[in-house]
Amino acid sequence: MIQPNETFDGTFPFAPHFSEAPGFRMHYVDEGPRDGNVVLCLHGEPTWGYLFRHLIATLRPTHRVVVPDHMGFGKSATPRDRSYWLQDHIDNLERFVLALDLRDITLVMHDFGGPAGMGLAARHPDRIRRIVSTNGPAPFGQADLAERWAANALVSPWFQWILKAESEGRLEKVLEELGYNILSTLKLNGFENHALINDTWLRAYGSPFATPAECAGAIGWAKGFATGAHRIEVPDEAAQRAIQSKPALAIWGEADHTLHAEHFLPSFSTLFPHAAVHRLPGAGHYCLEDAPEEISALILQFLQRT
Incomplete structure (x- = not known):
């Protein structure tokens, strides 16, 4: 853990903040005026709040920007007695939001x-004000959802790898070394801004996974998909x-190898x-790394317009 x-x-x-409400030590960033409109940023695999650093800097003069690290990621704890399925992360997020009494959430x-954020929205629609998807699926009762996920998995190298690795019993062994293979994992999913890569950047993304035990969160996201x-x-x-x-607003890097825009x-x-819907040519799955200024401007304009 960092x-x-x-x-x-x-x-x-x-400044780091911590909440024990989810039943473990959850780290979160809480920047901007306390009475500002809340922007709740939710990361995925295998990142943490660091992904949103440019957006935080852009929005905090006018908005309250809250950025939690999911269980097993970033500066949050990785308890050994917990499971790391999607529903667990939704439960954690719900407890966190209720403990802070966040309302009018973007x-x-x-x-x-x-999926974690839309799970929160399903349970507490009254607390949600706006929806912004940045290369993040927004499952919410759409009839064609299962078919689209299945079709996407057929053309996604990352999803193909985790399905094969799980079937061969290799998934945990490889992902337990995520701290050392973080760059290849990010690149496999779609990371295009190679100018960012330096020792600091690699340390920021690799150090949450310094030991096999600290990789439980990343393993859980992958294994949960592979096993259903x-x-x-x-x-x-x-x-x-x-x-x-x-x-609502969608921003999608078209060079995403994992979550394809057409699906x-x-x-x-x-x-x-x-x-x-804004499609960003040349930006990959980690669009907030590949096009941080453009995305920050688009989200700020959306907040001001709505």
Whole structure:
């Protein structure tokens, strides 16, 4: 686990906060005015709040930006007596949000942060004000969801690898060394801005996974997909109507090798038919690394406009 005050040579200069509400020590960033509109940023695999550092800096003068690290990621603890399925992360997020009493939330979701955030929205639609997807699926009762996930898995090298590795009993062995193979994992999923790569950047993304025991979160995301252990939260009719009425925005790096735009953007547009969709040529799965200034500007404009 990363030390609480680690800033990675000043690239992550945000005060650490911790909550015990989810039943473990969850780290989060909480920047900006306490009475500002809440922007809740949710990371995925295998990243942490560091992914949102540019967006935090852009929004904190006017908005309250809250960025938790999921269990087993970033500066949060990796308890050994917990499971790491999607539903566990939704439970953790719900306890965290209720403990801080966050309301009028704009969700900014990346990767597995999408299903986690939409799970929160299904349980507490009254707390959600806007939805922003940044290369993050937004599953919320769409009829074609299973077919789109299956079709995407057929053309995604990462999903193909985890299915094969799990079937051969190699998944844990490889992902337990994530601290050493973090760059190849990011590149496999779609990371294009190679100018960012230096020792500090590699340390920021690799150090949460320094030992096999600290890789439980990353293993859980992958293994849950491979074994079917993840359970997507299904909204009731009232939640469906409430969330569909919210302003929404999709931003998608088209060089994403893992979550392909042709499979996930139609699903997003089915849920939010009037939402703007911005496709970013040359940006990959980790679009917030590949195009941080453009994405930060798009989200700020969306917040001001809605």
